[in-house]
Amino acid sequence: MGIRKKISMGFVVIGSILFLSSVIAVFEFSRMRSSVTELMTANINSINTSRMLMELTDEYNFILMSRVIIDSSITSAEILYDDRFDSYIANIKGNFSSENEIAIADSLALSYSKYLSVISNSRGIMSAGIEERKEWYENDLKPVFTDLRKYKKELGLITQTALALNTNKLQEGYYRSIMPGIIAVGAGIVLVLLFNYFINIYFISPILLISRGIKNYRDFRKSYSVQIDNDDEIEELNVEVKTIVEENKKLKSIK
Amino acid sequence: MNLKVITRNIGIALLLNALFMYISAIVSAIYDFDASFSPLLLSAIITSVVGGFPLIFVTKSYDINIREGFIIVVFAWIIACLFGMLPYVLYGGEFSIINSWFESVSGYTTTGATTLTNIEDVPKGLLFWRSSTHWLGGLGVVVFMLLVLPSASSFRMRLSKMEISSLSKDNFRFKINQTIRVISSVYLGLTIAQTILLNIAGMDFFDAINHAFSTVSTGGFSTKNLSIMQFDSFPIELIMMIFMVLAGVHFGLLYSVIAGKPGNLFRSPIVRFYLLSLLVGGIIISLNIWITGTTSGLIASLRQGFFQVISIGTTTGFATADSSVWPAFSILILIYFSFQCACSGSTTGGLKADRVYIFFLSVRAQLRKHIHPNAVVSIKLNEHSLERDVVYSVNLFIALYITVVFVATMLLTLMGVNMEDSLTSSVACMGNVGPGFGSIGSLGNYFHFPTLAKLLLSIEMLFGRLEIYSIMLVFLIFRWR
Numbered sequence: 136m137g138i139r140k141k142i143s144m145g146f147v148v149i150g151s152i153l154f155l156s157s158v159i160a161v162f163e164f165s166r167m168r169s170s171v172t173e174l175m176t177a178n179i180n181s182i183n184t185s186r187m188l189m190e191l192t193d194e195y196n197f198i199l200m201s202r203v204i205i206d207s208s209i210t211s212a213e214i215l216y217d218d219r220f221d222s223y224i225a226n227i228k229g230n231f232s233s234e235n236e237i238a239i240a241d242s243l244a245l246s247y248s249k250y251l252s253v254i255s256n257s258r259g260i261m262s263a264g265i266e267e268r269k270e271w272y273e274n275d276l277k278p279v280f281t282d283l284r285k286y287k288k289e290l291g292l293i294t295q296t297a298l299a300l301n302t303n304k305l306q307e308g309y310y311r312s313i314m315p316g317i318i319a320v321g322a323g324i325v326l327v328l329l330f331n332y333f334i335n336i337y338f339i340s341p342i343l344l345i346s347r348g349i350k351n352y353r354d355f356r357k358s359y360s361v362q363i364d365n366d367d368e369i370e371e372l373n374v375e376v377k378t379i380v381e382e383n384k385k386l387k388s389i390k
Numbered sequence: 391m392n393l394k395v396i397t398r399n400i401g402i403a404l405l406l407n408a409l410f411m412y413i414s415a416i417v418s419a420i421y422d423f424d425a426s427f428s429p430l431l432l433s434a435i436i437t438s439v440v441g442g443f444p445l446i447f448v449t450k451s452y453d454i455n456i457r458e459g460f461i462i463v464v465f466a467w468i469i470a471c472l473f474g475m476l477p478y479v480l481y482g483g484e485f486s487i488i489n490s491w492f493e494s495v496s497g498y499t500t501t502g503a504t505t506l507t508n509i510e511d512v513p514k515g516l517l518f519w520r521s522s523t524h525w526l527g528g529l530g531v532v533v534f535m536l537l538v539l540p541s542a543s544s545f546r547m548r549l550s551k552m553e554i555s556s557l558s559k560d561n562f563r564f565k566i567n568q569t570i571r572v573i574s575s576v577y578l579g580l581t582i583a584q585t586i587l588l589n590i591a592g593m594d595f596f597d598a599i600n601h602a603f604s605t606v607s608t609g610g611f612s613t614k615n616l617s618i619m620q621f622d623s624f625p626i627e628l629i630m631m632i633f634m635v636l637a638g639v640h641f642g643l644l645y646s647v648i649a650g651k652p653g654n655l656f657r658s659p660i661v662r663f664y665l666l667s668l669l670v671g672g673i674i675i676s677l678n679i680w681i682t683g684t685t686s687g688l689i690a691s692l693r694q695g696f697f698q699v700i701s702i703g704t705t706t707g708f709a710t711a712d713s714s715v716w717p718a719f720s721i722l723i724l725i726y727f728s729f730q731c732a733c734s735g736s737t738t739g740g741l742k743a744d745r746v747y748i749f750f751l752s753v754r755a756q757l758r759k760h761i762h763p764n765a766v767v768s769i770k771l772n773e774h775s776l777e778r779d780v781v782y783s784v785n786l787f788i789a790l791y792i793t794v795v796f797v798a799t800m801l802l803t804l805m806g807v808n809m810e811d812s813l814t815s816s817v818a819c820m821g822n823v824g825p826g827f828g829s830i831g832s833l834g835n836y837f838h839f840p841t842l843a844k845l846l847l848s849i850e851m852l853f854g855r856l857e858i859y860s861i862m863l864v865f866l867i868f869r870w871r
Contacts, residue, residue, distance in 0.1 A: 136449055144446045152439055159432065310482045315432055318476060322436045326443055329397070333447040336394065366449055 138338065138367050145330045152326055156319030163312035170308050174301045181294040184223050188243075188287055191220060195254060220247055236293055243286040250279045341369045345376055352380055396461055398448040403466040404441025407473055408434050410522040414477070417596075418515025426515035429480030437473045464856060464864045470526070471495045471852075477519050484508070488841045495848040497523025499855035500737055502610025502707040502824030503815075505837045505844070509615050514596060517613050521603040527855075528607025528737040529577050572645040577737075579648070580606045584633045591625040601708075605633045608738045610707025610824040616833065617709040618697070627693065627710055631700050638664065638704035638732025659772055664733050664743040668703050671727060672696035675720045682717045695720075698832070703727040705738040707824030709832030721827050728817045728826075729791075739822025739854045741791055748776065748784045790858055795820050798850050805843045815839070819847040820854040 136144075224244045228237055253275045260271045341363045348361040359380040363373045411434035418427040454462070471494045478490035485493065489505040496503045497520055506512065512520075581602050588598035597613050604611045614620035618630055636644060639661055646654040655661055676688075676695030685691045694711040701708045702724045713724060731740025748771065755767045768775040795816050802812035814826030815836070825832045836844060853861055 136446070141446055145443075148439055148443055148446070152436075155435065307482055311480070314480050314482065315428075318432070318436060318480065322440055325440055329440075329443055332393075332397075333444070337447055364450075 136367060138369065141337070141367065142334070145333070149323060149326050149330060152319060152323045156316055156323060159319055160316040163315055167308055167312040171305065174305055178298055178301055180226065181297060184226055185291055185294050187219070187223055188290070191223070192283065192287065195250075198254075220244075239286060239289050239293060243283070243290055246279060246282040246286050250283050253279050337365060337367075338369060341365060341373070345373055349376060349380075391457055391461070392452060392454070394444075394448045395452040395454050396458055396465070397444040398451070399454075399462045400466050400469055401441045401444040401448075403470055404437050404473055407470050407526065408438035408441055410526060411437060411477065411519065414515050414519035414522060417518040418513060421514040424513035424515055426477065426481055426513035426519070429477045430515050430519060432480060433473070433476035436476065440473070460860060460863050464860055467498060467852060467856065471498050471848075474498060474523050477516060481513075481516055483512075484837070488844050489837070492836065492844045492848050493520065494523060495851050496824070497609070497611065498527035499822050499851040500524050500527045500607045500609040500705070500739065501819060501822040501851045501854075502604065503819060503830070503847070503851075504611065504824075504835050505839075507835055507837050509613065517600060518596075520611050521600040521609075521613075524607040524609030524611055525581070525603040528609065529574065530737075573641045576641040576644045576648070577606060580633060580636060580644075584629065587629045588626060591629055592623055593621065593626060601630070602633075604708070605630060605706060606637050606737070608634065608637050608704050608706045608732070608736070608822075610701070610705075612708060619710045619833075624693065627697055630708060631697055634700050634704045634706045634708075635665070635668065637706070638736050638738050640733045640735030642735055657772075660733050660744050660747055663747045667727075667730065667743070668699055671703065671723055672699040675699055675716075675723055678717055678720045684716055684720075685711070698724060699727060701832075702823055702825075703730065704732045705740055705821055705823045707818075707832070709825065712831055712833045714827045714831030714834070725814065725817060725827070728814075728821045728823045731821055731823075739820075741788055741821070745784045745788060747771075748781060749788055751776075752781050752785060787858070791820070794850070794853060794858060798846060801846055802843050805840045805846075807839060807843055811839075815843075815847060816850060819850045822851060822854050 221244075224240055224247075228240045256271075256275070260268055263271070341361075344361045344363065348359045351357040352359045359377055361373055361376075363370050411430055415427055415430035415434055418424050418430055471491070474497065475487075475490040475494035478485035478493055479487060484506055492503070492505050495501070502524070509517070584602040584605055585595075585598045588601060589595055593601065600611070600613045601618075603609070612618065612620075618627060621627075639655070640658075643655050643658060643661065672692075672695055675698065676691040679685050679695055680688050680691035685694055697708075697710045698713050700706075705728075713721065716724075729741055730743055730746045732738040732743055734742045734744045748769070751769045751771070755769050758765065758767045769781055770776070798816040798820065799812045802816060803809060807815070808828070810828040811826065811830055814828060815830050818824055818826040818830070825834065828834075829838065830836055836847070839847070
């Protein structure tokens, strides 16, 4: 292989590694960006859903309280039968992937509909006596509300766990996005060092040897005996120099 | 010293590693492009580019001298371990930088010690790469190099002296070219045969090929958290035991068995000693765990006792039981086997049965000498009298080996590792066995070890694999005359 080809190939390889590392960096960082966006969206959705569920339940509790205190005339159909809760539940289920998470979302939906059903009877209960109201509170309202709270709490815990997992994923994603770049750059540095080493031993050192050999011959009449173990033009150059030196010797002896 | 030839040969070793990385990436692609695909592919590209770079400049192959031979062997191992850790580092997860290095060195040196707490969570492609490092290490990076390099015979001789224990060449006088052919054909043949048999016995193909890689190289990496215990199958255990025993025998002898001379196997006193020690060890441990009620029933005791003895005695490290909870007597016998290990000329580590046998012969000769002070007592091995130098170097090696184990144990205790873990991990890593006892038992791992301890143990693995002297000589290389 000739010098030109060797050096060109060396540069091509180093260039390829640099190109590869930049491609990897661009690819990994764009993947990181999209995964961060996805994670952030999922996290915001989860937080919003939990918050809205909390607000909704408070709203219903407030209605119930108003009925008890001021015997409000607002009908349950006006507030209780909207589709907000159903859309929240659908939203949660859309974000969940494991069977356990979906089961909790279903349990929450079920406990919510039971709660609604109990609440819808509250108007009739208000006109009943204290004992009957106590019984209704203990046996009907309290269990369904406890269930609803329990599943809301579980859902909150799941959301928090998901947040922690997402944080871990984010850290792992960051690690995975940065490592290929570092390794490719490291490999690039190794190649540059190797290239420098090979240029030194294959091209610079032989040229210096030839130059010193010629100088020694010219200045001190030392015989030219440089040995070069290459398989390229440098070796050819050395052979040519040897021939010229021999011819020069012959010419001098003729004179 | 010709640095051109050193870089060229190390480059070729890296190219062979890159080939297996590409194969692992293909395995990953087969399993729905699992999470290890891009780490493996990227590692393969980087390794092949760096490995191929010296070949652009060093186009000629040169004859090499002994000094270059030492440097090539030692640095090929270290650099292969460095590049071999790339897929782990890029994958991340449980693989921190030090864990990746530990796993890579453990793979190449066929130790089989792991830092993974949940092996089954690792993608298939990476598990295949992990087993491949065993297979590559077992055959020896250098032997691979010799197969692809059209080099002079003197070159091969020098390298193989480092790679294959010189004692094996004293025992079985193979020409070096023939030795390389023999090792590679026996190695490949055993791998294929075991894969097929394990597959027939009920293991799926992926597990079968991974376990075959680990068994033939006497490594011990499994694809399951519970190692072979996971399969709970006697046929699988039996196949594993047979192949572990075979992998511990000198490959030249195995070749002569395949070539129709089965008698050669039992004519060798070393092999007889090796097989007899496994048999006696197996019986004693089985009886011990049966009598102490550690296992239920004699059959179960024999099954577990023999499996563990063979696994530790061949430096493989697979497990069908947690031997850490066995009686102290059984544990001590297993620790003895972690020192003795199997025959030279195989891929096993440790002191080697050859040296232990010669040591016992020299002790007997010394006793005779005491009884008959004027007698000329020679130490004979297979009808040949051993030279004093050979016996001296064997005993010196044993002393040096034990010194290294002891020093490493002391350093580990200094790092806060408890006494049992320090001693058994040092013995297990030096002997390339893998599991020790205590928290790093057959079902444990090295994850909880301090970073420095992992680094020390990985150096010990390299010392054990390259039989101490090679690494020490490289440090003294510039003082050679």
